[in-house]
Amino acid sequence: MANLRNLALLVLAIPGVAMATPDVPHGDTAWEFVAGLTSEVGQRLAGSEAEARGRAWAAEKLKALGFKSVAIEPAVTRGYVRGVDLARLVSPVPQRLAVTALGFSGTTPGNGIEGDVVYFASLADLKAAAAGSLTGKIVLLDHAMKAAQDGSGYGPYGQARREGPAIASAKGALGIVIRSIGTDSHRNPHTGVTNFPAGIAPIPAGAVSNPDADMLVRLTAKGRALRLALTLTGKTTDNLPTGNVIGELPGRDPSLPSILVACHLDSWDLGTGAIDDGAGCAIITAAALKAQASGQTLRTIRVLMAGSEEIGGAGGDAYAKAHPERHALAMESDFGADRIWRVITKFGAANAALGDEVAAVLSPMGIVRGSGSVEGGADIAAISAAQKLAVIDLGQDGRHYFDLHHTPDDTLDKIDPVMLAQNVDAWAAVLGVVANASASIAPAE
Amino acid sequence: MANLRNLALLVLAIPGVAMATPDVPHGDTAWEFVAGLTSEVGQRLAGSEAEARGRAWAAEKLKALGFKSVAIEPAVTRGYVRGVDLARLVSPVPQRLAVTALGFSGTTPGNGIEGDVVYFASLADLKAAAAGSLTGKIVLLDHAMKAAQDGSGYGPYGQARREGPAIASAKGALGIVIRSIGTDSHRNPHTGVTNFPAGIAPIPAGAVSNPDADMLVRLTAKGRALRLALTLTGKTTDNLPTGNVIGELPGRDPSLPSILVACHLDSWDLGTGAIDDGAGCAIITAAALKAQASGQTLRTIRVLMAGSEEIGGAGGDAYAKAHPERHALAMESDFGADRIWRVITKFGAANAALGDEVAAVLSPMGIVRGSGSVEGGADIAAISAAQKLAVIDLGQDGRHYFDLHHTPDDTLDKIDPVMLAQNVDAWAAVLGVVANASASIAPAE
Numbered sequence: 001m002a003n004l005r006n007l008a009l010l011v012l013a014i015p016g017v018a019m020a021t022p023d024v025p026h027g028d029t030a031w032e033f034v035a036g037l038t039s040e041v042g043q044r045l046a047g048s049e050a051e052a053r054g055r056a057w058a059a060e061k062l063k064a065l066g067f068k069s070v071a072i073e074p075a076v077t078r079g080y081v082r083g084v085d086l087a088r089l090v091s092p093v094p095q096r097l098a099v100t101a102l103g104f105s106g107t108t109p110g111n112g113i114e115g116d117v118v119y120f121a122s123l124a125d126l127k128a129a130a131a132g133s134l135t136g137k138i139v140l141l142d143h144a145m146k147a148a149q150d151g152s153g154y155g156p157y158g159q160a161r162r163e164g165p166a167i168a169s170a171k172g173a174l175g176i177v178i179r180s181i182g183t184d185s186h187r188n189p190h191t192g193v194t195n196f197p198a199g200i201a202p203i204p205a206g207a208v209s210n211p212d213a214d215m216l217v218r219l220t221a222k223g224r225a226l227r228l229a230l231t232l233t234g235k236t237t238d239n240l241p242t243g244n245v246i247g248e249l250p251g252r253d254p255s256l257p258s259i260l261v262a263c264h265l266d267s268w269d270l271g272t273g274a275i276d277d278g279a280g281c282a283i284i285t286a287a288a289l290k291a292q293a294s295g296q297t298l299r300t301i302r303v304l305m306a307g308s309e310e311i312g313g314a315g316g317d318a319y320a321k322a323h324p325e326r327h328a329l330a331m332e333s334d335f336g337a338d339r340i341w342r343v344i345t346k347f348g349a350a351n352a353a354l355g356d357e358v359a360a361v362l363s364p365m366g367i368v369r370g371s372g373s374v375e376g377g378a379d380i381a382a383i384s385a386a387q388k389l390a391v392i393d394l395g396q397d398g399r400h401y402f403d404l405h406h407t408p409d410d411t412l413d414k415i416d417p418v419m420l421a422q423n424v425d426a427w428a429a430v431l432g433v434v435a436n437a438s439a440s441i442a443p444a445e
Numbered sequence: 446m447a448n449l450r451n452l453a454l455l456v457l458a459i460p461g462v463a464m465a466t467p468d469v470p471h472g473d474t475a476w477e478f479v480a481g482l483t484s485e486v487g488q489r490l491a492g493s494e495a496e497a498r499g500r501a502w503a504a505e506k507l508k509a510l511g512f513k514s515v516a517i518e519p520a521v522t523r524g525y526v527r528g529v530d531l532a533r534l535v536s537p538v539p540q541r542l543a544v545t546a547l548g549f550s551g552t553t554p555g556n557g558i559e560g561d562v563v564y565f566a567s568l569a570d571l572k573a574a575a576a577g578s579l580t581g582k583i584v585l586l587d588h589a590m591k592a593a594q595d596g597s598g599y600g601p602y603g604q605a606r607r608e609g610p611a612i613a614s615a616k617g618a619l620g621i622v623i624r625s626i627g628t629d630s631h632r633n634p635h636t637g638v639t640n641f642p643a644g645i646a647p648i649p650a651g652a653v654s655n656p657d658a659d660m661l662v663r664l665t666a667k668g669r670a671l672r673l674a675l676t677l678t679g680k681t682t683d684n685l686p687t688g689n690v691i692g693e694l695p696g697r698d699p700s701l702p703s704i705l706v707a708c709h710l711d712s713w714d715l716g717t718g719a720i721d722d723g724a725g726c727a728i729i730t731a732a733a734l735k736a737q738a739s740g741q742t743l744r745t746i747r748v749l750m751a752g753s754e755e756i757g758g759a760g761g762d763a764y765a766k767a768h769p770e771r772h773a774l775a776m777e778s779d780f781g782a783d784r785i786w787r788v789i790t791k792f793g794a795a796n797a798a799l800g801d802e803v804a805a806v807l808s809p810m811g812i813v814r815g816s817g818s819v820e821g822g823a824d825i826a827a828i829s830a831a832q833k834l835a836v837i838d839l840g841q842d843g844r845h846y847f848d849l850h851h852t853p854d855d856t857l858d859k860i861d862p863v864m865l866a867q868n869v870d871a872w873a874a875v876l877g878v879v880a881n882a883s884a885s886i887a888p889a890e
Binding site: 035038039040041042043050053092093094095096098185186187188210211214215218219271272407408409411412413414 | 480483484485486487488495498537538539540541543630631632633655656659660663664716717852853854856857858859
């Protein structure tokens with residue numbers, strides 16, 4: 001009796017659909033954005049046809065929501081085209097491993113490579129290995145990342161992924177497998193880019209899930225010699241198409257420098273790019289609309305949905321080159337959709353009062369003011385550096401972000417609609433201040 | 446979020462091994478059993494070479510722990526030999542899906558099948574579909590399983606997996622994909638057997654992960670027509686080798702019927718069979734030893750680690766045929782390793798006091814006495830039926846069991862050593878009562 005035509009009726013009556021559709025108020029712009037993007041496009045690997053579909057989808061969505069001057073600005077990127085990813089323990093016992101290639105990994109033959117394993121408990125230990133000591137070996141690189149509210153573990157522990165493969169290659173290794181840079185315990189490996197500097201030959205480089213790493217480490221701790229087989233057939237490819245999507249909600253005074261709000265539209269290909277960074281695009285879109293819900297802001301709010309953030313930042317770089325016009329301030333959302341708990345502002349001395357005003361509108365929402373450096377985000381890094389822009393960083397609770405980051409599990413169900421709405425509210429409150437600031441917003445440094 | 450720029454290049458040299466090895470007391474027999482089995486053997490699919498390695502490992506382990514009369518008793522089983530499992534949404538947008546074949550699925554050609562999707566929100570809706578109405582279609586079968594402390598959702602909702610494929614086949618479907626029978630939200634599909642009765646042609650039958658099902662349902666709810674491609678090349682195979690491992694801790698009076706404690710040694714192949722059912726084998730082994738730690742019990746405790754439970758119960762059936770000797774009582778652990786919260790006893794009227802004594806030793810541990818029917822477990826079903834055995838069921842908290850059941854995520858890290866020890870304590874307390882019962886233990890029905 002159920003078919004596609006009468007499904008709308010079933011949706012109302014069948015509890016099963018409640019599993020797929022949380023209790024989200026109809027017309028929740030942010031939720032509908034990220035639900036649509038992850039369902040109607042899915043993964044959006046930088047340089048891929050799927051990323052191009054993502055740009056088209058986002059541009060249409062912005063137009064439908066009333067944004068003006070919506071445009072897709074093409075760019076090119078170096079990319080990683082995924083192939084077959086397989087890993088198995090050959091001895092002491094045969095076991096399949098959940099593995100992903102890292103972006104820019106070297107390429108194995110179709111039938112893979114095989115080698116004896118040398119275990120390192122940390123990147124420091126790998127760095128200390130003697131030159132040539134890894135010839136013909138496969139490195140197993142461990143670490144001890146822990147979850148942190150501000151996501152700060154990703155800096156130091158992420159170096160195992162970013163630097164480990166090149167260091168292993170320089171010491172002669174045939175390949176490398178790292179413990180996923182993540183804080184979960186699921187059979188979903190975490191991908192992400194690695195870097196092989198000029199002169200260092202790329203070697204096959206993968207990440208196994210934390211439970212797989214646990215098992216390998218248990219055998220190692222018992223003194224068992226490990227041998228791994230690794231098949232990673234993906235290829236690094238130059239000059240792939242990418243691009244940025246921009247759109248504006250014009251302000252009352254178009255002569256004033258605009259407020260730039262950014263996210264990135266590309267994602268890793270294992271999941272559907274929900275928390276990284278469909279949520280960010282949803283938050284900035286909904287917040288911009290909410291900031292103008294009761295009338296135009298003084299300044300224009302410009303939305304930048306950047307391409308190719310995950311694989312090198314070509315989108316943000318292209319935006320900075322294409323848009324030398326003066327901006328007033330930049331903000332980025334690229335850390336999931338959990339609760340915003342902290343704000344850090346970077347303003348020039350002349351705009352100290354504006355920073356205080358931003359903090360003041362957030363304080364009733366329980367958001368504390370922090371100090372320290374403002375990263376802002378990769379997509380606004382180039383424009384911020386070029387124009388020495390004022391930046392506001394709305395810090396999200398990152399304790400669960402690295403459970404999901406760059407895994408197959410980065411899907412819509414991981415977003416809590418209530419937390420997503422809190423993000424939109426906080427962003428809209430901040431935009432209500434800065435997009436209505438009549439005082440000149442000076443460079444911040 | 447990808448490459449944070451300007452990161453402090455600080456790497457802490459914390460031993461990674463700490464992450465892989467929870468704080469488990471050295472000499473924790475149960476933990477060491479399940480850690481060893483999942484690491485040194487891994488998955489143990491019924492009928493496979495890996496299952497045979499599991500039997501050898503378990504027999505050696507029992508001998509090393511001091512069990513007597515340890516034996517491997519061969520049997521044969523019908524099995525499912527997994528092939529390539531792939532699924533993708535073809536339209537309205539291309540998306541890869543996380544899929545697993547169900548056991549006894551029909552086999553697709555190497556390049557798969559493709560068909561338009563007909564969605565059913567429940568098994569009841571599928572049953573109501575008109576004969577022939579699904580010709581050439583791929584069924585997408587949904588359900589609304591929720592977690593329950595006693596695991597009771599698996600009965601009714603599991604029918605979508607057990608019966609759905611045959612019903613779809615009978616109505617002409619080309620293939621079927623069900624929402625995984627599970628309560629989690631990870632990209633890990635849940636496998637398990639389905640049944641095609643005689644006269645019903647097996648069709649390719651898979652399960653997609655819950656997040657994938659959510660996405661398909663979202664598109665369906667928007668009125669989008671779906672088309673799926675499905676490649677499931679595994680094959681059902683008769684007469685595969687399986688077998689049971691048995692061992693005994695002899696009692697002081699070998700003439701008394703023994704206490705049978707059971708688990709199953711086979712597992713599904715996606716994970717490593719930690720909660721299903723390495724934990725059960727670990728619990729019964731450690732509890733038997735603990736019950737005799739201060740001296741021999743009156744009755745012999747016999748351990749049965751059955752083969753091929755997951756795919757039809759050939760091990761338990763073979764045990765019942767091979768062991769017509771009178772048993773006193775049977776118990777099985779096959780529901781993970783979370784806290785035991787309830788006991789249900791099945792004794793004949795003459796042994797009511799023994800049931801009360803069992804409940805009394807568990808009460809100080811916070812374990813309540815329940816009533817109702819005692820399932821016991823699949824591996825003791827045949828022997829219990831043949832001998833009308835008394836049965837004790839120690840019920841574990843099942844709220845998270847179906848997050849992991851039959852998935853790649855059934856790995857050691859999901860077991861809490863403290864909860865595992867609580868299971869051993871409860872089992873040992875019960876064995877201390879029943880294995881020392883001098884009164885005759887009568888048939889229960």
